[in-house]
Structure formats: structure tokens, C-alpha cells
Amino acid sequence: MAFARIGFLLSCALLVAQGVAQYTGPAQASRRWVDVWTAMPQLTEPANLPSGVFNATPKFNDTTLRQTIKLDLPATNGNVSTRHVRFRFSNAFGTSPLDISAATVARPLNNRAGVSVVEEASTLALTFNAGANGISVPAGALAVSDPVEFDFAGIESYVGNGTLQSGSIVTISMYLQNGQQGEAITSHPGSRTTSYLVNGNQVRASNLTGQVQSQAHWYFISAVESLESAEASAFLVVGDSITDGRGTVTDANNRWPDFLFSRMQRSNSSVARRVTVNNQAAGGNCVLSACLGPSVVSRIDRDVLAQSGVRYAMLFEGVNDIGGAAADVATQNRVVDNLIAGYQQIITRIRAQGIPMFGATITPFSGNATIQPYGDAAGIREQSRVKVNDWIRNSGAFDAVIDFDAAVRDPEEVTMLKTEYDSGDFLHLNVAGYRAMAESFPLGLFQQFADGVVED
Numbered sequence: 470m471a472f473a474r475i476g477f478l479l480s481c482a483l484l485v486a487q488g489v490a491q492y493t494g495p496a497q498a499s500r501r502w503v504d505v506w507t508a509m510p511q512l513t514e515p516a517n518l519p520s521g522v523f524n525a526t527p528k529f530n531d532t533t534l535r536q537t538i539k540l541d542l543p544a545t546n547g548n549v550s551t552r553h554v555r556f557r558f559s560n561a562f563g564t565s566p567l568d569i570s571a572a573t574v575a576r577p578l579n580n581r582a583g584v585s586v587v588e589e590a591s592t593l594a595l596t597f598n599a600g601a602n603g604i605s606v607p608a609g610a611l612a613v614s615d616p617v618e619f620d621f622a623g624i625e626s627y628v629g630n631g632t633l634q635s636g637s638i639v640t641i642s643m644y645l646q647n648g649q650q651g652e653a654i655t656s657h658p659g660s661r662t663t664s665y666l667v668n669g670n671q672v673r674a675s676n677l678t679g680q681v682q683s684q685a686h687w688y689f690i691s692a693v694e695s696l697e698s699a700e701a702s703a704f705l706v707v708g709d710s711i712t713d714g715r716g717t718v719t720d721a722n723n724r725w726p727d728f729l730f731s732r733m734q735r736s737n738s739s740v741a742r743r744v745t746v747n748n749q750a751a752g753g754n755c756v757l758s759a760c761l762g763p764s765v766v767s768r769i770d771r772d773v774l775a776q777s778g779v780r781y782a783m784l785f786e787g788v789n790d791i792g793g794a795a796a797d798v799a800t801q802n803r804v805v806d807n808l809i810a811g812y813q814q815i816i817t818r819i820r821a822q823g824i825p826m827f828g829a830t831i832t833p834f835s836g837n838a839t840i841q842p843y844g845d846a847a848g849i850r851e852q853s854r855v856k857v858n859d860w861i862r863n864s865g866a867f868d869a870v871i872d873f874d875a876a877v878r879d880p881e882e883v884t885m886l887k888t889e890y891d892s893g894d895f896l897h898l899n900v901a902g903y904r905a906m907a908e909s910f911p912l913g914l915f916q917q918f919a920d921g922v923v924e925d
Contacts, residue, residue, distance in 0.1 A: 502555075502778055523666050530645070534688055538638070570670065575588060585665045598615070658686045694777045705783070707773065709755075709789055710750070744780070744781065753789060758790070783827040783871070787812075801850060812867075823921035825868040828866070832873050832877055
């Protein structure tokens with residue numbers, strides 16, 4: 470097939486392709502694109518690549534990838550179920566072009582995350598650059614699909630394993646006829662959601678046939694945008710494994726940002742109900758250096774400022790910078806000073822665009838040092854956590870502070886998580902802990918900062 474090449478920005482005039490319901494007019498001044506789902510792109514580690522034929526040369530040769538994601542669609546005045554959405558595909562870390570031969574979006578069977586079967590009647594083709602069936606995404610770049618009109622009626626309530634929660638599950642299927650050359654594959658390993666791989670072009674199949682392989686990772690998809698009213702906006706959360714959902718249930722979408730969005734949708738605040746929550750976290754991520762994935766100071770432009778419809782941003786990171794550094798006073802003092810300097814730079818860059826920057830305190834990690842090596846016997850890393858949290862709470866640098874530390878720490882032993890919130894490793898929380906974090910978030914911040922901020 471002939472691949473459309475990325476050239477100009479997505480055209481507003483769209484061709485009508487057979488079997489595709491598409492947006493056919495220019496965006497009105499009262500409407501704008503808003504992120505309703507994001508996943509931080511990373512360079513895939515060897516252990517997170519698929520196995521067998523899907524990991525041959527080239528990777529994903531003659532492969533259909535089927536992946537489910539939860540969209541945080543904002544409330545609308547008319548309770549409109551049909552939305553115009555478009556999808557971002559990332560080749561950020563690829564060293565060769567990513568040739569997408571075909572792609573579709575559909576409803577998963579029974580509106581569940583992590584299932585391989587879709588409702589065939591709901592399947593719509595995704596096109597690119599005003600009607601092309603595929604696209605070649607250059608190394609280091611991303612591609613945005615044409616908008617497609619999708620009916621979300623009846624799927625706003627079920628998320629994951631029958632869990633009643635706000636959000637809409639969709640299935641994205643993409644076919645790579647020629648795979649991708651090289652070892653550098655772009656993905657988000659910490660999906661906590663089951664995806665499927667199979668040979669052949671099966672993007673329109675309701676049920677995948679042949680030797681199907683499952684993986685708990687997302688590959689290539691990095692964001693979904695929805696055309697919304699001007700009142701709608703996106704909240705971007707930058708974090709590490711605690712925000713990425715380590716300790717949650719696979720296919721259940723019960724990270725703390727998921728619980729927060731549900732709480733917002735059920736609130737009495739019309740402002741909060743029109744805000745989407747977008748997760749830009751990655752396990753093992755650091756503020757200052759490239760631990761797992763790019764550092765926050767290097768990715769903040771890509772993962773916040775380059776996103777669509779952003780009105781609010783939040784930073785909840787630092788534990789890996791502290792825990793990954795040597796437990797001696799001199800080293801930890803440098804980490805504290807450098808973290809604070811990094812926070813200040815991030816805040817300045819975000820606020821310069823009129824976006825308020827919220828900060829969260831670092832949650833406890835002390836306990837059994839054999840299970841959780843971040844905790845040291847002398848408590849030197851704990852002293853760093855306390856110093857950083859004191860600065861977050863009292864410096865006034867962040868526009869608002871979410872005190873997750875206070876929400877989940879043991880009141881009798883403040884260096885540790887509450888037992889009922891501990892996943893078992895003394896660092897990551899369980900589902901109850903993530904729910905408590907979401908409950909501690911002050912929803913009034915969305916009204917308070919609805920008009921943005923002015924950088925001094």
C-alpha cells in the first residue's frame with residue numbers, strides 16, 4: 470500500500486472513506502481538542518518486548534496489535550454520547566520508520582478492558598491525512614489520525630472487571646504489515662492492561678484467530694484527543710510507578726488518577742466534571758536523571774506543554790531520585806538540593822504558559838529494608854524525604870499542594886505507609902491506598918484555577 474507521509478498539520482477538510490464516520494467540518498471557535506487519555510512513551514526494555522515471531526527481525530512483522538484503553542470523557546451540557554476523537558501514535562524512540570498499514574477503533578465486548586473480542590458492528594476505520602488507510606511515522610516523530618465520530622452511548626459506566634467507575638473503554642487495533650526495523654520500540658510497559666498480538670491483518674475481526682499472544686503493555690499509542698467545548702480541559706499528572714499503578718489490579722483501571730476522575734464526575738462541581746485526567750507517569754521514573762524513561766526535566770515539554778487542551782498540571786515525583794541515591798549524608802543533601810532546583814525549573818516552565826502547577830508530597834517508603842531497599846537503617850533517605858516534603862508544603866512554589874504523605878502515612882509511625890494501604894513492598898500502595906489518595910485531592914482546585922495563572 471502507499472503510505473501517507475507526515476507533512477502539514479492535520480487538515481480540517483476530511484474525505485469520507487467507506488465504513489468511516491468522520492468529522493466533516495472545521496472546528497468552531499467554541500470547541501477545541503482536549504486530551505482524554507495519555508500514556509508516557511518510553512523506550513521498550515528487552516524484557517518488555519513480545520516473544521517468538523513478534524520479536525523477530527523486523528519486530529511485529531505482519532502483526533495486528535489489539536489494545537484497550539479507558540477514555541476520560543468530560544461531561545457535556547447536552548450529555549452527548551457521540552464524540553469526535555483522534556488518536557496519537559508515537560515513534561518517539563524508534564530508529565526506523567513505523568509503518569502503520571491499517572487501524573480501527575471499536576467497542577470491546579461487554580465494555581471491558583483487557584479483552585480481545587470487539588463488537589464488530591461498532592468497528593470504524595482510522596485514517597490519516599484526510600483519508601489514507603495508513604501512515605509512515607518517521608523515527609522520533611508521532612502521527613495523529615483523522616478525527617472519527619464514535620458513539621460512546623452506554624459505555625460510560627463500566628471500567629475493567631465489571632467495576633462501576635467513570636470512563637469509556639475503547640479498543641484500538643493496528644496492523645503493521647512490514648513490522649519495524651531495529652531494536653528500539655516505543656511503548657508504555659506499565660499499562661496494567663492486557664493487549665494482544667496475532668499475525669495477519671485482523672483489525673476488523675471481532676475475534677482474533679490464530680496463535681494469539683497476550684502482553685500487559687501498550688505499544689505505540691500515546692494519546693487520544695476529543696473535540697470538546699471550550700469549557701472542557703485536561704489535567705496532566707506527571708509521576709512515577711505510584712501514579713502508573715504499581716500494586717493495582719490488571720485490567721481494572723484502579724490507579725489513583727482513575728479514582729480521581731470518577732470522583733470528579735460524581736461531584737457537584739460543573740468545572741471538575743469538565744476536566745479530564747491524563748496519566749503521564751512511568752515506573753522507575755526520576756525527576757533529575759534518565760532512570761526508566763526520560764527524566765521529568767527533559768520530558769515536561771513533550772508530556773505536558775505539547776498536549777492538547779491542558780489547563781492544569783501536577784508533579785508527584787522524587788522518591789526514585791532519593792531512593793536510588795546512596796544513603797550517605799553528603800549524597801542525599803545533594804539530591805535534596807537538586808530536586809528542589811529541578812522542581813523550581815519545572816514550575817517556571819509550566820507557569821510560563823499560564824498553567825497552574827500542583828505539587829504532591831512524597832509518600833513513605835520505610836519498612837523492611839530487605840523487601841524495600843529505599844529504606845536505610847540510619848534513616849538518611851527518610852530525612853531527605855522529610856526535607857523535600859517540607860519544601861513542597863511551605864515554599865509556596867507550587868500553586869497548590871496535595872498532601873499525599875499525610876493521607877496515607879501511618880499516624881503512629883509516620884515513616885511508613887498505613888498497613889491497610891501497603892501493597893506489601895512498603896513503597897507502592899494497594900487499591901485501597903490509591904482510593905484514599907484520590908479522596909484526599911481537593912476538587913476545589915479546578916474552580917480556583919479555572920482561569921489559569923500569570924507568571925511573575
